[in-house]
Amino acid sequence: MHIDILTLFPDMFQGVMNTSILKRAQDMGAFSYETVNFRDYTESKHNKVDDTPYGGGAGMVLSPQPLFDAVEAVKEKRTAEKSPRIVLMCPQGEPYTQQKAEELAKEEHVIFLCGHYEGYDERIRTHLATDEISIGDYVLTGGELGSMVVIDSVVRLLPGVLGNEASAPEDSFSSGLLEHPHYTKPANFRGIEVPEILRSGNHAKIDEWRHQQSLKRTYDRRPDLLSSYELSDKEKQWIHSWENGE
Incomplete structure (x- = not known):
């Protein structure tokens, strides 16, 4: 499995992704990952990735252009047999479950979209993401922490990662x-x-x-x-x- 994480704060992932089970899983070749700062893909002359919402209101909304272009770029780098799952971390998404983790663990390529600010342009939700996931009925400052939770729960299910193949099926919720x-x-x-x-x-x-x-x-x-x-x-x-x- 390869995981691409689209985020404005790639440094947040270094400790989590390179420690304990996730580190071991990479060392054994079970999965690889790359963080992608989607600000690098903005066409804004001011290097912006967000803007004020149409119709007015508080906060800023992530623009579609940087995320669409970033997703297209990471897809071009992969030669998977099928299209990747593109997971939007969002409080409005489906509640995350062990069954969803088991489903994602079967994928070859997963892309996580981690937003900040007030929210996403709706076109990201309706025309880019294949899945919307919420890890609970509360709001975080961004999607990074939620994506770490999902990645950890998915990677531990990959063959050989836990060592004891009986461990995962005996987990709570499985x-x-x-x-x-x-x-x-x-x-x-x-x-x-x-x-x-x-x-x-x-x-x-x-x-x-x-x-x-x-x-x-x-x-x-x-x-x-x-x-x-x-x-x-x-x-x-x-x-x-x-x-x-x-």
């Missing part, structure tokens, strides 16, 4: 449920013991316990997720017992 509790040594820490079943060696029972705990944690903390989760008969029985305080 199955539609939150992840089960984890324990490690010592078995007894300050009088708090690891559940006995995890020390039993009975892997079938351990798997069932973990699944039940995953469902219980979702039921307690994120019951909204269960509206789109297809419950088995056994899972319905578990929930019925919790509803009755058992």
Whole structure:
């Protein structure tokens, strides 16, 4: 995978992209990235990338020309079999999910558009971007931090990046449920013991316990997720017992 990040502040990405898992993923060739300052593509004699909004109002709006030209330039440098996904980081976008991360992880080329100021010219949204993503119902000063979140969540899903191929599928949200509790040594820490079943060696029972705990944690903390989760008969029985305080 190759990732292009169109931003006015490319220095923001140096620490994040060259540390920990993202650094290792680059070293092993799982992905590469490039930051592109789209101010370099402006045709404005004053080097501007924004202007006042038509109709009046507060703030400045990013102009379409620099972003369109920057996207065309980075696309010309790649020879991917299919067109890249062009992701607009925007508070109005679709809420970001693990399923979206898994979808983007299948792509060969992804371009992120990171805006600043009051917003984007609508033509960027309707005629350039293929996806609009929001990482939450709040507003940041720009799209850079949001794009870092999305990139981290996507790159960790690329083959071989995590080392243990079972790690990603067991993450919270991958199955539609939150992840089960984890324990490690010592078995007894300050009088708090690891559940006995995890020390039993009975892997079938351990798997069932973990699944039940995953469902219980979702039921307690994120019951909204269960509206789109297809419950088995056994899972319905578990929930019925919790509803009755058992």
